[in-house]
Amino acid sequence: MADAEFAKNQLILFLREWYMHPNGQLPAYEWAFGDVNPPVHAWSCLQVYKMEKERSGSGDVDFLKKVFQKLLINFTWWVNRKDKNGNNVFEGGFLGLDNIGVFDRSNQIPGGGYLEQADGTAWMGMYSLNMLEMALEIAQYDPTFEDVATKFFEHFVYIAESLNRIGHDWTGAWDEQEGFFYDILGLPNGEYIPLKVRSLVGLSTLFAVFVLPKTQLDKLPDFAKRLRWFQQYRKDNGDYLVLDEHPVHGALHLSLIPKERLSRLLHAMLDEKEFLSPGGIRSLSKVHEHGYSVQIDGQTFGLRYEPGESSTGLFGGNSNWRGPVWMPMNFMLIRALHEYHLFYGTEYSVEFPTGSGQMMCLQEVADALSRRLISVFEKDGSGHRPVNGHDRIYAENPHFQDLVLFYEYFHGDTGRGVGASHQTGWTGVVAALIGELG
């Protein structure tokens, strides 16, 4: 937003030989380089590319090429290291969401089992789509990249299918009865236990979405031809299609979520009794206010909705994902809603908030969410910013009233800032939301 060149240089820096492991892994953080954070690097590269293209009129294709080559290595690391059963369903561990599960997802999986993660899989679905989008964008200038686009298209299809469907070696993460995606615990005896925690883990499936306009597809005849063949092949074999084609404008739509499931997921996400808070989407549904527990191997594991402080000592620093609002995840949800809207348009609308009777298209939902997130920092009628919680000095003292802090996360009911008070890097992304709505 302020300095695209600097952003690009930083993104390239992370892919340099002295950051990326020769095996393709990107370090997670200083305390444990070998831990795994969500694979958002490709997404970031695309955001910066698109932002610059929109502003200056031309995109930096060389930058995309540069990062694409390195990301290929990192993508392959994920595929080879974090898909235990080779079923396109991914693990990954804590994936940045410290205490969101009933146990520490990086360690101590109870019962000697392993966790097939809905979010790990969703992130990888998104990663495939990011790589596909990059390849297609580069292919507009360099046709040799058309080939690899097909690879990521097909890879995405496999992931989408795995997440949604019961295969011979996998029960699927979607719970039809409850209309939500869950992590699945695989036990050594072959039994699968769904962990029915309604959280961002399930909502993260929304992130993987991509719309390819017909005009762009028409410029890539080879890719289009292969895509048609693949589509026909799957149709002939009775497989889930994943790919949607718009009857009017002909755009192609790839997402992890079939339309009917999308409606059910959004129904939960936009429900004030579940995820929708005055300050954005919560990390955990409020339905868990009275707790959730599950028996695994004779032990009871549980959690409950905790909108502010967390009572567990799972990770240091008490980063609480059991209810509070986290800006970066909300930002990604908003970005995803924009992309869905590109395909579904104004004809598709959902209730916002759920139960209000007020219907909105997804663009309007995205804007309404943005406004809620921005409102956390804004002065209300009495000059009080929700972010400041009980600190009245910010509302009452002229030497405080225009000062704004960007906290780590926000109370799930009140919007009060919690944790680090200068988490400028990710909470500061609210600047982009203000810029877009302004």
Add this chain to the structure above:
Amino acid sequence: MKNTVENNRLQEHYSNKKHWLHWGPYLSERQWGTVREDYSPGGTAWDSFPHDHARSRVYRWGEDGIAGISDEWQRLCFAVALWNGKDPIIKERLFGLTGSEGNHGEDVKELYYYLDNTPTHSYMKHLYKYPQAEFPYEQLVRENARRGREQPEYELLDTGIFDGDRYWDVFTEYAKADKNDLLIKITVHNRAPEAAELHLLPTLWFRNLWSFGLMNQKPVIRLQSSDGLKPSDDYRSLVLNHEKMGDYFFYFRQPEHLLFTENENNSERLWGQPNSSVFVKDAFHTALTTNNFEFLEGKTEGTKFSPMYRFTVEAGGSAVFQFRLSGQAVKTPFGKNFDKTFDDRKKEADEFYDSITLSNREQITGIRQAGTDNDQQNILRQALAGMLWSKQYYNIDMPRWLDGDPGQLPPPEERKKAVTTTGVPSTTRTSFPCRTNGNTPGTPPGTSLSIVCRWRWRTPNLQKIS
């Protein structure tokens, strides 16, 4: 998009015409308690380099300070230090709790704000709120330890120390007259209903690379003896010499004391080993808190320097201090151009932010549409200022970090095991070097800068590791 002056500077920088990003807010707020500085056997980073050591102990991988800047390789640093005459230590760096000291223990317990910054750091503004009463160090530690996890943190505001407005607003501003010519303005407001006294120590220092075999020659900050002697001179100056940077010059008004020392360990305080000289890292702290300046008198060069100003400001009043750090000698460092440069850079910052936030129509006509929300623009500006202020110099050379430096005691062997069990890939030692330091030949400029949260980032606790 309108082509603003700031955009032109960016253009110059990225087309390699002028290296505008050489200086910036790259100084961290906390180098103590980081994994990089941890040389303990068990990977207990918070305990092995606590805040209490920071004023006396040399850092290996980076530096820290308040509202500070450095060059992109963090060879030379500048930051603001303060003393209210009551604290047990001078305020050279922000205070916070370690991981185990309370709920959100890793958080800073201070009030400070990033008010403005531009991508080339042509203009920067920072605010630190410094209490006039004794800073409640012990109270913060004690009360946070007492509270459980489910209770909110006990913050500085909760101590009541800002009640009655008995505090200083310390605004630090920077404006670049040129890529290596930085004008510095520190404005101190007494918000209290009565007069109060403050000690201001704008501090310049070199990062200690000489003790680790990373430099041939120790750099030096030297007083220019000719300045300030003629009645017409209204300023003093220093020349700073560093083998990789060449000469820099620093200009300041005559202070009450000229303090020089060395950026060296106070081994006596830290480890009970005798010091080879009294000129150690915490010498200024010792001089102020014991009101003994004698042992520093007569020293006119070193690797750490501060002009010390002691002054009283009436209730509601303010005082302004000017400084200048330049890669070239300047004839009239504090002439009329000083304020004009600040005005220009501030205006250019406004134009730059207007260019990225207002609609084309608003930019062309210069008229803001009804509904352009000033409060939202303020939020946006501070959000981006925070990101730009968060650029920090980050340097770790893994093989060297594991094996230690030549001429130094080798780190304990157990440390290597502690590292392996954290889950670092087993090839760590040979092929996971985060080699971003300045002494790597051929490293392109700027690679050492990373945007990370200045205070803390995701840090799973260490208990599970050991």
